[in-house]
Amino acid sequence: MKWFEAAAEEIIAGIKSSIEELNIKEVERLIDLLLEAKEKKIFIVGMGRSGFVARAFALRLMNLGFSVYFLGETITPAAEKGDLLIAISGTGSTKMVLTASTAAKEIGATVIAITSFPESQLGQAADHIITIKGRTKMGWPREEDYLARQIVGEREPLTPLGSVFENNCMVFLDSLVVELMHRLGRTEEDLKRRHATIE
Amino acid sequence: MKWFEAAAEEIIAGIKSSIEELNIKEVERLIDLLLEAKEKKIFIVGMGRSGFVARAFALRLMNLGFSVYFLGETITPAAEKGDLLIAISGTGSTKMVLTASTAAKEIGATVIAITSFPESQLGQAADHIITIKGRTKMGWPREEDYLARQIVGEREPLTPLGSVFENNCMVFLDSLVVELMHRLGRTEEDLKRRHATIE
Amino acid sequence: MKWFEAAAEEIIAGIKSSIEELNIKEVERLIDLLLEAKEKKIFIVGMGRSGFVARAFALRLMNLGFSVYFLGETITPAAEKGDLLIAISGTGSTKMVLTASTAAKEIGATVIAITSFPESQLGQAADHIITIKGRTKMGWPREEDYLARQIVGEREPLTPLGSVFENNCMVFLDSLVVELMHRLGRTEEDLKRRHATIE
Amino acid sequence: MKWFEAAAEEIIAGIKSSIEELNIKEVERLIDLLLEAKEKKIFIVGMGRSGFVARAFALRLMNLGFSVYFLGETITPAAEKGDLLIAISGTGSTKMVLTASTAAKEIGATVIAITSFPESQLGQAADHIITIKGRTKMGWPREEDYLARQIVGEREPLTPLGSVFENNCMVFLDSLVVELMHRLGRTEEDLKRRHATIE
Numbered sequence: 001m002k003w004f005e006a007a008a009e010e011i012i013a014g015i016k017s018s019i020e021e022l023n024i025k026e027v028e029r030l031i032d033l034l035l036e037a038k039e040k041k042i043f044i045v046g047m048g049r050s051g052f053v054a055r056a057f058a059l060r061l062m063n064l065g066f067s068v069y070f071l072g073e074t075i076t077p078a079a080e081k082g083d084l085l086i087a088i089s090g091t092g093s094t095k096m097v098l099t100a101s102t103a104a105k106e107i108g109a110t111v112i113a114i115t116s117f118p119e120s121q122l123g124q125a126a127d128h129i130i131t132i133k134g135r136t137k138m139g140w141p142r143e144e145d146y147l148a149r150q151i152v153g154e155r156e157p158l159t160p161l162g163s164v165f166e167n168n169c170m171v172f173l174d175s176l177v178v179e180l181m182h183r184l185g186r187t188e189e190d191l192k193r194r195h196a197t198i199e
Numbered sequence: 200m201k202w203f204e205a206a207a208e209e210i211i212a213g214i215k216s217s218i219e220e221l222n223i224k225e226v227e228r229l230i231d232l233l234l235e236a237k238e239k240k241i242f243i244v245g246m247g248r249s250g251f252v253a254r255a256f257a258l259r260l261m262n263l264g265f266s267v268y269f270l271g272e273t274i275t276p277a278a279e280k281g282d283l284l285i286a287i288s289g290t291g292s293t294k295m296v297l298t299a300s301t302a303a304k305e306i307g308a309t310v311i312a313i314t315s316f317p318e319s320q321l322g323q324a325a326d327h328i329i330t331i332k333g334r335t336k337m338g339w340p341r342e343e344d345y346l347a348r349q350i351v352g353e354r355e356p357l358t359p360l361g362s363v364f365e366n367n368c369m370v371f372l373d374s375l376v377v378e379l380m381h382r383l384g385r386t387e388e389d390l391k392r393r394h395a396t397i398e
Numbered sequence: 399m400k401w402f403e404a405a406a407e408e409i410i411a412g413i414k415s416s417i418e419e420l421n422i423k424e425v426e427r428l429i430d431l432l433l434e435a436k437e438k439k440i441f442i443v444g445m446g447r448s449g450f451v452a453r454a455f456a457l458r459l460m461n462l463g464f465s466v467y468f469l470g471e472t473i474t475p476a477a478e479k480g481d482l483l484i485a486i487s488g489t490g491s492t493k494m495v496l497t498a499s500t501a502a503k504e505i506g507a508t509v510i511a512i513t514s515f516p517e518s519q520l521g522q523a524a525d526h527i528i529t530i531k532g533r534t535k536m537g538w539p540r541e542e543d544y545l546a547r548q549i550v551g552e553r554e555p556l557t558p559l560g561s562v563f564e565n566n567c568m569v570f571l572d573s574l575v576v577e578l579m580h581r582l583g584r585t586e587e588d589l590k591r592r593h594a595t596i597e
Numbered sequence: 598m599k600w601f602e603a604a605a606e607e608i609i610a611g612i613k614s615s616i617e618e619l620n621i622k623e624v625e626r627l628i629d630l631l632l633e634a635k636e637k638k639i640f641i642v643g644m645g646r647s648g649f650v651a652r653a654f655a656l657r658l659m660n661l662g663f664s665v666y667f668l669g670e671t672i673t674p675a676a677e678k679g680d681l682l683i684a685i686s687g688t689g690s691t692k693m694v695l696t697a698s699t700a701a702k703e704i705g706a707t708v709i710a711i712t713s714f715p716e717s718q719l720g721q722a723a724d725h726i727i728t729i730k731g732r733t734k735m736g737w738p739r740e741e742d743y744l745a746r747q748i749v750g751e752r753e754p755l756t757p758l759g760s761v762f763e764n765n766c767m768v769f770l771d772s773l774v775v776e777l778m779h780r781l782g783r784t785e786e787d788l789k790r791r792h793a794t795i796e
Contacts, residue, residue, distance in 0.1 A: 001625065004775065004776035005772075006775075008768060008772040011771060012613055028598065047796040052650070055646075059645060072445070074258050077261060085397070095501055095796065096498070099493050103398075103493055107396055159771060159774075160774070160788045161660070161792060166653065166771075167768060171608050177756075178600050178603075178604035179601035181600070181757065191758060193277060195758060197277045199645055199693055202576050203574060207569060210573060211413055211417070211569065214410055214569075248454045251453045252450070258450075358576060359576070359579065365572075366568060366572060369565060370409050370410065371406075373409060376405075376557075390558045395446060441795065453671045456671050457672060468671045469796075471670045472652045472667045475659060476791055477793075477795050478794075502795055594676075595676045595704055596642075596676050596682070596701055597673075
């Protein structure tokens with residue numbers, strides 16, 4: 001179980017430092033954009049494990065009373081000018097996410113990128129970026145650093161592929177939900193009232 | 200390609216006869232229940248291929264302006280007393296569908312079953328039933344008939360498992376959508392306005 | 399119920415003529431490609447209602463013993479050179495489907511398009527095309543025909559948006575499954591053995 | 598942002614203590630069951646946010662080379678005697694998860710429950726339980742404790758509903774993946790080779 005324990009320690013330390021290194025102004029702006037979108041539609045997109053974290057966030061936005069949709073699910077309606085698209089991709093280069101973001105921009109929706117790479121294609125396409133630290137599939141945190149660090153004898157991160165980003169992102173978004181709850185004056189009871197009763 | 204052609208012929212003949220043998224009163228009642236649910240929430244449930252047909256219907260109900268949700272998808276909210284659950288199962292004995300229907304009944308939602316077997320557990324739990332002909336996974340149309348017909352030399356149906364039900368159900372529901380469009384005074388343009396723009 | 403009945407008639411007639419107007423050589427080639435892919439991976443992609451029809455086909459390919467995956471679902475593995483991508487889009491211009499098809503081509507996978515518009519971007523990207531008649535969202539069958547026919551007094555089609563294509567496609571693919579069953583020597587019992595037991 | 602910061606702190610402390618309070622024997626047994634299932638099929642089930650965490654784990658098991666399926670997705674095959682079902686539910690009382698677990702038991706599959714409540718219906722149905730601390734939707738950690746603690750003036754937890762369980766579970770499962778990687782002798786490169794290339 002030594003790998004288990006070392007990995008858990010690494011993940012928890014990673015989450016902690018990802019929260020500490022957040023750019024608070026970026027987060028404040030995200031909160032404003034979300035609160036302004038109360039009367040609009042919010043679309044969330046992400047592929048693979050980022051997509052699952054994205055869905056967990058979408059579910060809580062629904063609990064909070066937002067009109068929120070996960071792209072690709074059955075009842076997703078038309079996005080319109082002024083709507084919000086939140087695109088989650090550690091690398092910022094997931095093609096399906098880029099395609100959706102470009103389509104959203106053309107419609108006149110505001111695109112928010114949650115990514116480790118603000119310089120990525122997704123970052124460049126976005127109206128607003130939240131940078132979440134994470135060794136993503138692109139490396140540690142970038143391929144070149146990864147090699148550089150190995151040369152100087154640093155230890156390779158334990159968690160594979162995008163796991164660091166996905167865990168950091170999950171905790172970031174769940175903390176954001178608590179902030180939104182209080183800004184909106186919602187109690188846990190309010191959330192529960194909107195929570196799925198058939199499951 | 201002879202099997203292809205024979206199968207297509209059998210499926211088309213099956214759809215035709217399933218539409219002819221519909222109980223019009225059952226369908227009229229379903230239309231009334233849907234129109235009465237304009238201000239309520241509609242939940243749709245189905246597993247496997249029945250679930251895909253169910254989702255295709257849910258998408259059109261969204262296009263028509265209904266508040267509709269497919270059970271198990273991310274943003275599905277709480278079902279409440281007076282809401283509608285439409286449960287699709289050829290055999291009427293799919294366990295997950297039964298579990299959802301029972302939960303919906305307890306909440307005080309109205310359960311509509313779309314099935315080939317009105318006597319099934321699902322049929323018995325439902326407030327309203329639409330019987331759609333279909334040789335389902337249970338046989339042709341029931342196991343005993345299947346054997347009986349084989350003995351007298353009738354040809355075994357070509358299409359496997361629930362395929363007949365699923366095709367019949369798809370055409371039934373898409374025809375229903377057209378009836379609803381006209382009853383609600385919706386044009387194709389109205390539907391298009393609500394159709395996904397990012398896909 | 400007159401709209402219901404007229405719509406059912408139109409859908410059934412549409413399916414019938416879509417089967418008759420198939421290019422048999424296109425279908426034969428598709429069957430060959432599928433049988434050659436027995437030892438490879440098959441990926442299926444489609445958005446919205448085309449995606450549900452695509453999933454219904456994917457499920458039957460799984461029943462038949464193929465290694466098949468629906469793009470975007472959890473356990474979809476890496477596509478590799480020589481694998482097959484089946485892309486379903488009535489209009490042939492669904493962006494997410496085009497993005498997936500382009501990515502598949504770059505990897506060296508064979509792309510099969512099932513569409514009403516062989517000249518579309520999807521058709522042009524594909525290695526093989528199956529043309530399935532259908533008034534799609536683009537019109538009847540094309541915008542210009544639609545206007546032209548209205549001018550000469552032809553009746554507007556009843557079914558909205560892509561419904562015609564989706565129904566035609568469902569029956570086409572389910573007929574194909576029966577042909578594949580016989581070519582592979584599979585019985586219904588074989589399919590049932592692979593069918594989900596927890597649902 | 599004070600609620601954001603307090604919530605992040607609470608979530609991180611919760612994850613840390615949930616890892617420390619794990620029953621190592623339970624985890625060791627889970628690892629054994631997973632390694633023994635290398636030649637079998639593994640099914641994963643969970644609803645809502647637990648379901649998204651479950652899917653993130655399923656994706657990594659696929660990366661590791663397991664034959665793994667998320668219940669309800671398109672290509673899920675038949676579960677058979679000797680297969681594994683991993684059921685994730687914080688409360689241990691999610692009906693759809695119970696229905697799936699009962700069906701799996703009847704088939705002769707081994708059921709593993711990941712839950713905060715080993716005494717729950719799911720816990721009782723399971724062959725093996727992993728207890729993951731978490732204030733779940735049932736309370737803090739149980740309704741009665743919640744009230745009791747409020748009376749003595751303890752602070753109400755910030756994170757709503759099942760969020761604590763879901764974050765704890767995500768980190769637990771991602772740490773487990775690293776342990777499995779090493780036990781199976783898999784490198785990150787091996788995982789990447791199996792990772793989705795079209796997304």
